Each structure stands twice: as structure tokens, then as C-alpha cells.
Amino acid sequence: MLPPRFAQWFKDRGWQPHAHQLALLETRGDTLLIAPTGGGKTLAGFLPSLVDLAQGHTGLHTLYVSPLKALSKDIARNLSQPVDEIGLEIRIEDRTGDTSATMRKRQRVDPPQILLTTPESLALLLSYPEAPKIFGTLKRVILDEIHALAESKRGDQLMLGLSRLRALAPDLSVAGLSATVEAPEALAAFMGGARVIEADPGPAPDIAMLPTASPPPWAGGGGRYAARDVMAAIERARLSLIFLNTRAQAELFFQALWEVNDKALPIGLHHGSLAREARHRVEEAMVAGTLRAVVCTGSLDLGLDWGDVDLVLQVGAPKNVKRLVQRIGRANHRYDQPSKARIVAANRFEVVECAAALAAVREGDLDGGGRRWAGPLDVLCQHILLTACAAPFAADALYAEVARAGPYADLPRADFDACLSFCATGGYALRAYDRWQRLLERDGLWQLRDPRTARDLRMNIGTITDTEKLKVRRKARRGGTPLGEVEEGFAASLTQGDTFLIGGQVVRYEGLREMVVEVSDARGREPRIAVFSGLKMATSLELSQRVQRLISTPADWDQLPPATRDWMALQDRISTLPRPDTLTCETFARGDRWYFCLYGFAGRNAHQTLGLLLTHRMEQAGLGPLGFVATDYALLIWSLDPVEDAAALLSPEGLRDGLRDWLGGNAVMKRAFRAIATIAGLIQRNLPGQRKSGRQATFSSDILYDTLRRYDPDHLLLRITRHEAQRGLVDFDRIEEMLAQGHEIVHIRAPHVTPLAAPLLLEHGQVGIRGGQGEARLMEQEAEAMMREAGLE
Template identity: 70%
Template sequence: MILPPEFQDWFARQGWQPHPHQLALLAATGDSLLIAPTGGGKTLAGFLPSLVELAQAARPDGYLENREGRKGLHTLYVSPLKALTADIGRNLARPVAELGLGVRVEDRTGDTGQSQRRRQRVDPPEILLTTPESLALMLSYPEAPAIFGGLRRVVLDELHALAESKRGDQLMLGLARLRQLAPGLRVTGLSATVEDPQALAGFMAGAAPVTVVEADPGPDPDIAMLPTARPAPWSGGGGHHAIPEVLAAIREARTTIIFINTRAQAELFFQALWAANDENLPIGLHHGSLAREQRARVEAAMAAGALRAVVATGSLDLGIDWGAVDLVIQVGAPKNVKRLVQRIGRANHRYNAPSKARIVPANRFEQIECVAALEAVRERDLDGDPRGPGPLDVLCQHIGLTACAAPFDADTLYAEVVTAGPYRGLTRPDFDACLDFAATGGYALRAYDRWQRLVLRGGLWQLRDPRAAKLLRMNVGTIVEAEMVKVRLRGRGGVPLGEVEEGFAASLTPGDSFLIGGRVVRMDAMREMVIEVTPDPTRQPKIAVYSGVKLAMSTQLSHRVLALIGDPARYGALPAQTREWLGLQAAVSALPEPGLLLSESFPHAGLWHFALYGFAGRNALQTLGLLLTREMEEEGLGPLGFLSTDYALLVWSLDAVRDPAPLLDRARLRAGLGDWLGGNAVMKRSFRNVATVAGLIQRNMPGQRKSGRQATFSSDILYDTLRKYDPGHLMLRITAEEAGRGLVDFGRIEEMLDRSPRREHRMLDRVSPMAAPLLLEVGRVPIRGEGRERLAQIEAEALMAEAGLEGIA
């Protein structure tokens, strides 16, 4: 395919020249993956073959007509964000209109109205913009063969982001189904930040290999730390020390996006920024827990150039094209080089225009991490971990949804599933285990009618009761979040402000104030899972903390941080006070460095403290803290509590750790992990997530929705029941695998031990410079055990002595 003259003229009228990678996709004869920098015209490149085909087929007898004589679905676009589909729809409208293509472009997401959804099932547009969840839902309807039978193209946007979660696995199973429904279908993946293009190509590939097209990466970005008059705090923070400099940067730029890693910190930073905004610069706030209407207003204002800045979380990480943005500020360490590159690319969203970004470390440790991240960006060294095999809970859900569409043959479905990249290595016994679960709930549950969903009739698996299809469709998706409670202004038709988690809502009583959407509100009442509020800007608010997993520093970035700390010759890029701090650490104790696992024991405030500089990420060191304190309890050291950061673990106890080697024995740690995980809350949380995705637990029921507490109660009962009566159950096996990779992250503990053949333990007479910031961190985990009982006895004896009552029974 070549670019037709009318398209060449259209490009010329825009003052554009087609980029080589856009023409390369037009010429591709099979599936392809485009790797191009942000602003490189990826989306237009992905749609260009479709637009050319639609222009050439705009004739009465064209192949776009389906059996009923109507034009059918030609191109399906899938993105990870609903906001991105809306943005793409706006951007496509212009070429479609100016080229006179006469085709419909519509979206199909959770925000699409019911009447339009019903119409799309019988009269789909030529171009449909959707998300993985909505695609899975559409494929579950009997009309799926008619809807997708004439499909010619699929465009997968921001593929790297989808590949990092179960949403990508769900999408690849859907893609395998589309390839069966529409033979000859061509798939194009689009991505900006990829550390391993061939691995991503394998992820999206079907039976045939994928052609990788890599565009010119463009100029190096203009990135640096934002100089601040006040030094970063020793711990915690949130970047508030840099508010004056951030405001100054906003004034100098046209439009700025300020990225914050968590929703709670975004609320706090926005409030502090607005309090210092004496010039009343228009600044917005955008994160996933704000009301859809508020997010839409911010997006529209940004698109119109009406805002000077927006404070945002990952909700604006991906692909939305706001050409007026010329500065990105990252507040807090990015934790991941790919994430930083993605966010940087939001500034100067144009090809061959360098992006400009400034970084604000929240504390002294983060200064080191930010310098290491900036070095990685300049060297174009992206981080990323290899993907594991496709998760089985997602496959269980897919099998149930397949039965909703039509009866199926198990052999045929297995052959289809293994054409999906993540499931290429799926064994038949694992597939059969998933099928058995989808049909009966598994051995321990097959006696219960509620989990008897599929039956085998005439060699085909089908729904036992067709009415179950509604329940299965209501619970489509792989995102399992905490139950949210909506927040609205009080009064009839109160304006929606957003939502907070059920646990936080339960902590509120009428009259309490809290922060949401950048404003302080007072809780008046809670009715039908809706909090009614009144603005109250004079009160000191509570902060809604969202339970999303805190971002952990990537393995590759942690290696860079460790190498930087261990090489004083590279300290020139660090602030002076940070250089002095590390120099003092070297004089008092030692510096962590590659190949060395450094630990320290020192007395402080009447207790012994043990610091381990593992640089293994927050989740892994949290798990290590739980395991080590169990072992310390067995050794009689009286552990009282611990805290973990991305860099270090700190444990306090009654007696000193003098030789950590036995505590860090790999076999002992793994044995302790198995004992600890059994009835642990972390495992129960993982089980709830797995069971919800697989369909064992339904959060959404006809006419109602289970509260988070109800769902947790149900999942805990099921977990305990299966552990007792069916310990080999598929859901327990998936849960153990999930916990080991995610919340527990034991693999990174083993990686820490493997990369540190040298061990060095220092016995100190006082807190070390590197340990001092740890003592200021929040998030301490208390340990209940013999040590706390001994401490209570010591405190009681001291009190009796102070009162002159020692020796009296």
C-alpha cells in the first residue's frame, strides 16, 4: 500500500511530511509493532492504513458491507484509558471530515450510554475505540461473529502499559478470539517506551511473527533537577519545600503538568501549591478518584489551553496530546525509568522537539535516586522485568465469557488460547484445570449449586443456566480495587466531587473535614453509599489515603542507585549536603556498594536497631522485615517493630543483632516464608483479588453491589475453607504465585542475596548517618511478641523505681 494522492495533499495542507515510520506501517503486509518517541505521530501511523483502506473501499460494492448490506466494523482501536479513547476520537474527526471519508468513529467504554451500546451490537461503526474490558464484554455476546467477522485492522495503543498488567493478558486472549472470527486480520501495536521490543512483539504476536518498526528516537530531552532554596528534607516530604520554585517554573512556561506518584500526595501538593498561588494562576487537579465530570472539565481546559498547570498522577501518564504543554515537573522519585521517560514525553508533544522536564526529589535518599534516573534517561537505558506466563485467573474468566457467547469445544478453545502471546506455553493440564474451575468451582466446591456454571452437552461446553451470562458480564475485568464511596455536594442534584475508599469513609463521622479534589469539605451525612458534604475551607482536613500499591523502585534503577552511592568519584552530580552526608557515612560506618550487603547494629533511645541496606524495593524489604522479625523472635532478641523503604530495612529490638548471617540464610528465609504466608492477611488479600478476577467471588450482583467488607468476609471464608479441605485448589496455587511476584516480592529478596556475595556488618555505638533518616520515616510496623512483653515489664519496673516502690510486690 502506498500513500494515495489525496492523502499526500492532505498532509501538505497541514504543513506536514509523512514520517518514514508512518509510511513503513502503511507498507507493512502483516502484523507490526511501532516503537516511536512521544510526539512522533504514532497514532496517525497506526490509523493511516485504515484510513487509506476506508477511502479506497467507499463504494457500494466495497468489502466493508456485511451480510445485511450495511457497512461494518473495519478498525478496532484499544487503549488502556477511557480518556485516551475520547482524545483519539477528537483527533480522528478532522482527517475523516477533511478527507471526506464518510465513516463513523465511535467509542465503546464504561462511559458509553446503554442505547448506543445496544445499537453498536447490531450496527457497529467503521472505527470503534474501546478498552480491554469493553472488548471482552463485546466478545461475550452471541452477536460477536457478526460484529467482528469483517474486521480488517486492530490498533493497540500504549501496548507497553497494557503488557505490564493482567489487562494486557485479557486483551491478548480477546485478540486470539478476533483472529479466529476475522481471518486475515492485521494488528498494529504502538508504543513509546520499550526496553525489549522483540519481547513486546512476541507478546502481541499470533501465529505469524510481528515486524518491529523503530522510529528515530529524536533529540535528547532537556531534563535536570529543579534547584530549590530550601534543601530536601531528610525523610518523607512530598516536595513541599519546592513550592516557590515550582510556581516560578509554572509562570515561565506556557502549560505545565506536575506529576505526583500517589493520589493522596497529589491532593496535598495541589492544596499547598494553591495556597501559595498569590497570582491566581489557573491550576487544575487530575487523578483517578475524582468525579468523571471533574476530570473531563480539566481535560477540556487543558486541550483548550485554559490552564497554566495541572497536578496529576498516573491518570495522565499516557498518550493524551496537549500540544501547549511545554514543561513536565516530576515531584518525588520516579521509581521507574520508563515511567519517567513516558511522563517527560508529555512536554513538547511534537516530533524532533526536545521535551523539557524538571525533577523534585522529596527527600535526601530520593536525591540520589533522581540523579541515577536522570543518568539512565540520558543513556536511553530503560528498565523492565521479564513477563511471566499468562495468569490463570484471567483465563478462567475468559472461559466463562466464551461460554456466554456460544457453546464451545474444549480442544478448539485450547488451540485458540495458546496462539495468544502470554499463553503460548500453557499446558493442557493447566487449561483443563481452568475449565474445571469455570464449570464446577473445583473439587471442594463442586457440591455447591452456585458454582455449577458450565455443562458438557453433545461434546460442547455451555452455560448450565443462560441467566448466568448476565452475572458473568457484570463482573468483567481484571482491575480489583478497594470499594469506593462516592462524594457529592449536599443538596438535590449535588455536584459529584469524586470518591474515597470505603475504609476511609468508615472512619468519618458527621462534622469531620477531609480533602478531595483540592478542596476541604465537611461530611454532613452518608446515604446509600454516598457521602454528602459541604465546602468548609477553614478546617484542618483529614487526608484520604488510597490503598493502591506504592510504587516500588525497579530492579535496574536500584542497581544504579547502589552503584552511585558506592562510587564517590560520581558524587559531583549530587547536592553538596548529600555529598557531605554520604562522606560522613563512609567515615562513621561504610558505604553500600555493588556486590556488598551492608548492615549495622546500634543503640538508640534505649533500644537496639538493626539496619540492612538491601536496595530491593519496598515490597521485598517489607516481606524481609516480617521474616527477619519472626527469626529474631525465635532467637530471643525481642523484636518490637520494623519499617521498610525502597532502600533499607530498619528493625528495633531489645537485644542486638550481632551476626545477621544466620537470619539471612536463604533456605531459612524460604521456609519461614511458607510458614508465614499460610494464614497471612497478605495471602488473603491476594486470594480475594485472584478469586474476584476468576469469578469465584462476584462483587457486582443484579440490583446490588457487595461492599468491600462483604467481599472480604466472603473471600476469607472461602480461603480458609479451601486451605482446610482442598489445599491443592487452583485458586490457592494462583494466589501463592501472585503473592510471591507482587505483594510479597520474595524473588527480589533472593536477587538481593545473589548480587551481594560479600556481607559486612558494623557494630556501632550510635546511629549512623544513613540510618538517621530511617528513624524519621512513618509507616512503622509493630511486632507483637515476647519482646513487647519484656519492654512493658522494664517500663513498669522503671516507673516503680521512680515512685520509690521498687522491691514491693
């Protein structure tokens, strides 16, 4: 099956091609390959291209698309080896935001045979009039880590781009690659229909909890208590990756490791807000084998193969089984050897979550359940505008093309026409404004009203609408060293002399000049302010349900440490265990406050929304609610008077009306609208020679939101916003499911704070604490007092 020169290459390296690699070589049409990390899936994806290219090909032959710019660079580095050793004359280049303007311009005229890119850069290329010439010779598209793309709007954008490519290159074949797929057929449908090929999964991973000298704290998420234990594990390994869930946690844990790094082992830091130069230095050091460990976030989640990693450490509960499996796969990139990983729970409750995640990994039970939802219309609006940038189009032809994209297979023509109308005029309330009159129809073809609009649209391509960030540089007379980025809101909170962490360094804020945060070194000083506000990652619904089943089943507690088992047993004695077939609530007094705790296991977003709705009901009932705190597993509300009738409080009747009333003018909806309006092209952040600050963009979007609510309440973007807010930002569907299942409501009047409720009270107590040794001792004392009150110490 393999041509002789390829068969000889495998033989020279002492390899035998895997069955799934040969399967992709012989399969015609679209495929979805599911193979474990280290199973050679990337080579499997490229092997048909290399065999074909060995016979000669002019122009672009293969397009490789990945979620990360760094992944494209890694693939280019690794692919060059077999190309050189087999003796193939192939040009391989990448095209990402890091590619020079000169190369990007040349690629539009003279593309390489293999081009490595991201969804955003592909959308940009497709928006140029040269797109038919660039992609007319295309034979193959490889979609790496397709599961990661499918979980966000970047995947929808990519599938629309893929549909456009099929129109430009009808003989195109597509290969999707992934190691972690919970519903293969659903992912294959997302690709527009593909044959699923599953490789031998290989040996089970060697994964367990990392033993620690001291038990985790009752609250908090940093894992700093285990820094010395993690350092000991690093010393025993060749190269370790230490994953944390947020950039702020990574910065703080990196600092904690250096405090106990008695042997001065070389340790790096890698996350998305570091300067590109800093990230590249770490990547190069991994390849060169000069590092012993790297503290990182999701920036190294995906299929990167840097260095000889033999240990993965996850600090903090993974929150998602698929994410944990993906991270485990970074260790031992060898098909015949198990990946070794250890988990460090950040606090006592996370011990239970980590145990549940470990059980799911051993059983091969991935969360997610398959995709998904219909393709979002704001992404479709952007696609329509970018299509017009390339050339005039017929509405019927574009609708047929869009409907061939997996996420839009069931798109009603009325929704397509609504998107086209919005792109043309901005909608009923905005049609009088020239700035939103962007398309016109002439001779049956839709085209840009003003060709100069294309430049502005291309500058705002993408579906990622992160918090506005400002660059951080060392203060110098002529352009200091770039360190990374911080969120605009965080920068606005700084005053001269404040210290914070970035890139593992403590720096002093000196001032803001030309939208750049200038800092100086502040070694030895305690950073009083966290570098990123960040977002708390929500636990998946499937993992939350596993946690609940574990808590409610004492027979399974043998997988938990003794202290955790005692904690659960005490909860059962004082109150009750929240069981899957019940909706368990507790009421108890503490000081002059009453507390109502609901164990919903519905996720942080759902509990946050439910807290807003229930406190409104409590206000109407005269109970004097004072506040609440939400976690992935519970909601705690404190008030002046106790909740006596939990069933009435939790009645699903009228809850949706209450949500609608609350959402109408709420900041949650305005934030959702701002993101959607940016993707759909109503708001442009980037303009030639300028960039709106986050505050300016917020002001503009808030005015538009209020205007549309008043004069055009059924505007397309408002409909999209309401739909997405209920599904994602506030998880109202989970709330309705939780309350409408007919579960028995168990309401316990506890004698005092209960073991399961105590960590929520501590989380509430952390709100005003900013760091420092005195405050840390105060927090520790509060935790000890709380646990004594709960009967745990």
C-alpha cells in the same frame, strides 16, 4: 505510496510523512511500532485504516484499544480532524464505561467503521452472541500504549481477546504502538509475534533537577517545600503538567500550590478518583488553552495530547525509568523539539534516586527487562466463562485458540483443563454447590448450564480489583454535586465533622447515606485526614541497583548537590557505603533500643517480607524485636537486644519454609486470594440490583479461603494465589536472589545512628503524625535532632 488525496493533505499542512508512518502503510502482517512521543505514531497506526476506508467499507473495520477511557476520547477528537479535512465518510465512535447504554446497544447491531475501546469493553463485546457479526468484517486492530497493558493482567486479558478476534476475522492485522519499550522482541512475542519497526528517536530530552530555594527535608514524600519554586516554573511556561505518584500527594500538592499562587493562575487537578464531570472539565480546559498547569497522577501518563504542554514537572522520585520517560513525553508534542522536564526530589534520599533516574534517561536505559511470566490462570478462567456466554465451544478448539495468544503460548494442556474444570464445577471442595456449577458438556461442546448466568458474568468483567470506593457528593436535598470517590476503608474511619481533601477542596464529612459519602464545604479549615490511604509505589529493581552503584562510587558524586555529597561522605566515615558486591548491615543503639539496618536495595515489597521473616527469627533467638520499617533500599528493625551474628540471621536456609508457614493464614494471602477469586469468577461483586460492599466481599472470600485450605489445599485458585503472592506481593524471589548470591556480608557496629539510617528512623517517627502546624513543627524538630545525632548538622 500515499493516495493523492492523502498526499495533498500532508502537503496542505506543510508536513512530510515520516518514514515509520510509510513503513506501517506498506507492511503487511502484525507490527510493533516504537516511536517517540510527538512522532506521529497514532497517525501511523491509523493511516492504513484511513487509506483502506477511503475505498469504502461496510461494518467495523478498525478496532482501537487503549488503557485509558480518556485516551480513547482524545484519539476520537484528534482523528476527526484528518478525516474531515481529507473528506472521508467514516463513522468513529468510542465504547467505554462512559458510553451511554443506548449507544452501546446500537453498536452491537450497527457498529461504526472505527471503534475506540478498552480491554474490558472488548471482553464484554466478545461475550455477546452477536460477536461473530460485529467483528466478522474487522480488518485491523491498533493497540495503543501496548507497553502499559503488557505490564498487568489487563494485557493478558487483551491478548486472549485478540486471539478470539483472530478466530472471528482470520485476515486481521494488528499494530502495537509505544514510545517506551525496554525489550522490543519480548513485547512483540507478547503480541503473539510481530515485526518491530523503530522510528528515529528524535532529539534528547531537556531534563534536569529543578533548583529549589531550600534543600528537601530528610523524610516525607509530598514535595510541599518546593511549592513556590514549582509555581515560579509554571509562571515561565505556557502549560505545565505536574506529576505526583499518588492521588493523596496530588491533592496535597495542589493545595500547596494554591497557597503560593499569588497571581491566581488557573490550575487544575486530574486523577482517577475525581468525578467524571470534574475530569472532563479539566480536559476541556486544557484543549481550550485556559489552564496554565494541571496537577495529576498516572491519569495523564499515557498518550494524551491536550493543549500546548511545554513543561513537565515530576514531584517525587519517579520510581521507574519508563514512567519518567513516558511523562517527559507529555511536553512538546513535536518530533523535532526536545521535551522539557524538571524533577523535584521530595526528600534528601530521593535526590540520589532522581540523579540515578536522570542518568538512565540520558543513557536510554529503560527498566523492566522484558516480560515476563506465563499468562495468569485466573484471567484464563474468566475468558473461558465469557467465551461460553457467547456460544458453546469445543475444548480442543478453545485450547488451540488460547495457545495462539502470546502470554499463553506455552500453556500446558493440563493447566487449561484445570481451568475448564474449575469453571464447570468450582473445584472438588465446591462441586456440591449449585452456584458454582456453571458449565456443562453436551455433544462435545461446553456451554452455560443456565443461560441467565451470562448476565452476572458480564457484570463482573475485568482484571482490575482496586480497593472498594464510595462516591462523594455535596449534601443537598436533591442529589448534590458529585466530587469523586474515596476508599471504603477511609470512609469507615470518618466521624461527623472530620475534614478531608478531595478535588483540591476541603470538605466536611456529614454522613453516609445509601453508600454515598455526603459532605459540605469547609473552606479555610485544616484537613486533618488524608483523602486516600494509597499505596507507596515501589522503585524498580534496575533503578534501585543504579542508586546503589551511585552511592558506592564517590567519583560519580559530582552529579549530586553539595549537601548530598557531604551526606554520603559522612556515611563512609562513620560506617561504610553499601556496595553492589556486598550485603551491608549496621547495628547501633539509640536510647534503650537496638537497631539493625540492612541495605538490600531489593524493593519495598521484598524488604517488607524480609522484615516479617527476620523478626520471627529474632524472636526465636530471644532478641526481643519490637518492629521494623521497610523502604525500597533498606530494612530497619528495632529490638531490645542487638544482632551480633548477621550471617546467621540472614542465612537463606529454611527461609522459604518460614515464608510458607507465615503466608498460610496471613492477611496478605487472603487479600491476594480475594483478587484472584474475583477475576476467576468465584466471587461476584456486582449482581443485578445490588453491589456487595468491600466488607461483605472480604468476609465471603475469607470463608472460601479458609474452607479451601482445609478441604482442598491444592485447589486451582490456591495454587494461583501462592504463586502470585511469592512473585509479586512479597517478592520472595528477590529475597532469595539477594541472600543466595554469595555476597560478602559486611556488618558494622556503628557508634550511633548513621546518615543513611536516619531517614528510616524518621519514616518510623511519621507513623503517628496526622498533620497540622504543631505536628509539622514537631516533625521538623525531630528531623533536626536526628541529623545532629548522625553528625550531619
